[in-house]
Amino acid sequence: MNMDNELKITNQIQKKVKFKMLIEQGEPKIIVAVRKRPLNKKEMNKGDIDIVDVSNQQSQVVVKEQRTKVDLTKYIEEHQFNFDAAFDENTTNEQLYLQIVRPIVEAAFNRAKVTCFAYGQTGSGKTYTMLGDYSERVPGLYLLAAYDIFCLLNNECYGHLQISISFYEIYCGKLFDLLNERTLLHAREDAKGNVNVVGLQERKVQSVEQLMKVIEQGSASRITASNSSNNDSSRSHAILQITLKDGNKCHGKLSFIDLAGSERGADVSDTNKQTRFDGAEINKSLLALKECIRALDLNKNHTPFRGSKLTLVLKDSFVGNCKTVMIGNFSPSNSSSEHTLNTLRYADRVKELKKPNDKELKDQVTSLDKLARELMLPRQQQPIKKQSQVQQQFNPFKNNPLQNYQNQNLFQQQQQPQFLNLQNSIPGMMIPQTQQSSQTQQQYSYQNYIQPPPPQPQPMIPLQQQQQPQLKINESKNKHSFQKPTPQLNEPRPYVNENVLPGPVERKSKVNQSMEDDLMKIGQKHEQLISVILEEEENLISNHRSHIDSMVELVKQEMMLLHNIDKPGSDVDEYVKGLDQILLTKIEEIQTLQFQLQTFRSHLSEEETLQKQFYQQRQQITQQESEGSEIFK
Numbered sequence: 001m002n003m004d005n006e007l008k009i010t011n012q013i014q015k016k017v018k019f020k021m022l023i024e025q026g027e028p029k030i031i032v033a034v035r036k037r038p039l040n041k042k043e044m045n046k047g048d049i050d051i052v053d054v055s056n057q058q059s060q061v062v063v064k065e066q067r068t069k070v071d072l073t074k075y076i077e078e079h080q081f082n083f084d085a086a087f088d089e090n091t092t093n094e095q096l097y098l099q100i101v102r103p104i105v106e107a108a109f110n111r112a113k114v115t116c117f118a119y120g121q122t123g124s125g126k127t128y129t130m131l132g133d134y135s136e137r138v139p140g141l142y143l144l145a146a147y148d149i150f151c152l153l154n155n156e157c158y159g160h161l162q163i164s165i166s167f168y169e170i171y172c173g174k175l176f177d178l179l180n181e182r183t184l185l186h187a188r189e190d191a192k193g194n195v196n197v198v199g200l201q202e203r204k205v206q207s208v209e210q211l212m213k214v215i216e217q218g219s220a221s222r223i224t225a226s227n228s229s230n231n232d233s234s235r236s237h238a239i240l241q242i243t244l245k246d247g248n249k250c251h252g253k254l255s256f257i258d259l260a261g262s263e264r265g266a267d268v269s270d271t272n273k274q275t276r277f278d279g280a281e282i283n284k285s286l287l288a289l290k291e292c293i294r295a296l297d298l299n300k301n302h303t304p305f306r307g308s309k310l311t312l313v314l315k316d317s318f319v320g321n322c323k324t325v326m327i328g329n330f331s332p333s334n335s336s337s338e339h340t341l342n343t344l345r346y347a348d349r350v351k352e353l354k355k356p357n358d359k360e361l362k363d364q365v366t367s368l369d370k371l372a373r374e375l376m377l378p379r380q381q382q383p384i385k386k387q388s389q390v391q392q393q394f395n396p397f398k399n400n401p402l403q404n405y406q407n408q409n410l411f412q413q414q415q416q417p418q419f420l421n422l423q424n425s426i427p428g429m430m431i432p433q434t435q436q437s438s439q440t441q442q443q444y445s446y447q448n449y450i451q452p453p454p455p456q457p458q459p460m461i462p463l464q465q466q467q468q469p470q471l472k473i474n475e476s477k478n479k480h481s482f483q484k485p486t487p488q489l490n491e492p493r494p495y496v497n498e499n500v501l502p503g504p505v506e507r508k509s510k511v512n513q514s515m516e517d518d519l520m521k522i523g524q525k526h527e528q529l530i531s532v533i534l535e536e537e538e539n540l541i542s543n544h545r546s547h548i549d550s551m552v553e554l555v556k557q558e559m560m561l562l563h564n565i566d567k568p569g570s571d572v573d574e575y576v577k578g579l580d581q582i583l584l585t586k587i588e589e590i591q592t593l594q595f596q597l598q599t600f601r602s603h604l605s606e607e608e609t610l611q612k613q614f615y616q617q618r619q620q621i622t623q624q625e626s627e628g629s630e631i632f633k
């Protein structure tokens with residue numbers, strides 16, 4: 001064996017030992033992974049190119065962003081990120097599952113509350129990862145986990161456990177049961193601090209097929225709204241919870257969360273009111289989620305789970321024996337670079353504070369963190385690997401992107417041997433074409449996917465005896481390059497997205513800073529107001545319901561009064577006193593509701609005004625920017 005091979009093997013052993021030690025120490029609680037999807041047909045037809053390099057081996061992502069200076073010189077800014085795991089476009093759902101999700105499925109059997117989030121812009125592959133692709137017969141994490149769960153249940157030590165499923169969504173801050181005709185649900189915190197989703201249906205399932213049918217049913221009711229980037233785009237967070245029950249007690253719980261498109265948070269400046277409210281809620285929940293995961297990562301005593309409905313209902317997944325996997329999905333296309341960078345930055349922030357060792361890096365990170373508090377900031381500062389200046393006419397992407405992406409299949413070449421034998425552990429699994437010869441592929445059918453062949457005598461190996469999954473702990477995590485740190489922005493700019501200012505030209509020098517500051521202030525005020533409005537709306541509707549109940553009660557009392565006064569020898573004074581009391585109560589209740597309604601209405605119109613101010617300010621900035629460009633020409 002040559003030196004190189006020996007070194008490789010030693011490194012691999014060291015990684016395995018380190019991972020095993022971390023697991024034994026109860027760590028890591030959080031795994032942050034990212035996944036690149038392939039360029040799709042639409043992007044290719046547009047002439048988009050792949051600007052993201054992913055090294056599965058080094059868990060590293062490099063985004064080569066094309067930018068233009070004020071003098072119109074083009075250059076490439078390289079942004080480098082390191083994660084616990086990074087998956088390229090050739091990675092299959094099965095490979096991803098084995099590396100980062102199977103460990104948490106096992107942890108659920110060891111009494112943990114585990115959660116797997118899919119984060120990313122609309123159309124970046126969240127649903128593909130979670131649900132798979134039925135038309136292409138690609139299983140997603142739900143199905144892969146389901147197989148393992150039922151395999152593990154075959155183990156004697158888990159034979160007493162039962163599986164129950166709930167599936168609901170959070171849309172515009174409201175909870176809807178996907179297994180019960182989208183009935184509105186309410187999250188309530190009891191005296192012990194447990195958060196219960198009142199009225200949520202739980203379905204008991206006894207097989208993978210039953211489980212998948214329930215999931216199919218739930219997915220069909222999920223709210224989707226059409227938008228420009230993807231007709232199936234989802235504006236809701238879908239929460240699938242698989243509970244391992246020991247009688248009535250919860251033994252362990254798995255939550256799979258297909259989050260709403262992250263770029264939807266920027267819809268707070270949309271012209272449609274409902275879309276604005278929706279966007280504000282998404283923004284709020286994604287920020288709160290980040291804070292909660294960070295609190296978990298840092299073992300903080302306080303978890304800010306009350307920050308949003310999403311984090312509130314997931315409270316028990318952020319405290320005690322819990323584990324979280326966050327998968328940031330992104331597109332490789334140059335046209336999505338802003339969103340891709342935002343996704344990578346978001347994922348980076350989730351575990352960021354644990355990374356830096358040296359002071360310089362820590363200082364950088366702290367100031368970056370302040371900026372990153374606003375999720376939708378499009379030009380958050382990030383370690384930039386290098387900037388390569390190029391001539392204006394030079395096309396930095398002249399190499400065929402497809403060629404590049406074929407060469408990037410590092411995962412298959414280098415990682416695959418580390419995986420457990422998926423075909424053995426998951427009978428009937430559909431393996432995509434890229435992983436198998438077409439002949440082998442014929443052995444698997446869609447029928448198998450939904451109706452697996454009878455379990456083979458090869459259930460999952462009990463946890464203790466099983467080879468540890470090959471999660472790569474990133475040793476070079478602290479090695480962000482800071483060769484040329486970019487200047488810091490003074491303030492976060494929550495609403496400034498790529499539509500605000502034309503193109504990625506260096507605009508800071510031309511745009512009046514105070515105008516941008518004003519824009520930001522209006523934006524912040526607007527966001528706060530939307531939060532208030534959403535809360536008021538919920539209270540108003542709930543109070544209106546109580547008001548109706550109370551009116552019904554009062555009408556009953558009136559009927560009783562009339563009934564009594566009709567009786568011979570009735571007391572007219574009692575009747576007058578009773579009616580007076582009822583009418584006073586009615587007036588009081590109506591006035592209270594009316595007052596609430598007026599406040600709500602005035603906030604709605606204030607919101608419209610702020611929205612208009614924001615829009616005008618934005619237009620002025622755009623105008624000033626284009627005037628600046630004209631002068632320059």
Ligand SMILES: Nc1ncnc2c1ncn2[C@@H]1O[C@H](COP(=O)(O)OP(=O)(O)OP(=O)(O)O)[C@@H](O)[C@H]1O
Pocket residue numbers: 036037038040089120121122123124125126127128129133230232233234259260261329
């Ligand atoms: N890793 C992948 N390999 C092949 N195709 C993919 C991959 N990821 C996503 N796709 C394809 O890209 C398209 C968009 O993916 P998907 O619907 O999962 O996006 P999404 O992030 O869930 O969007 P939304 O927020 O609208 O739900 C789908 O056609 C899907 O099949």
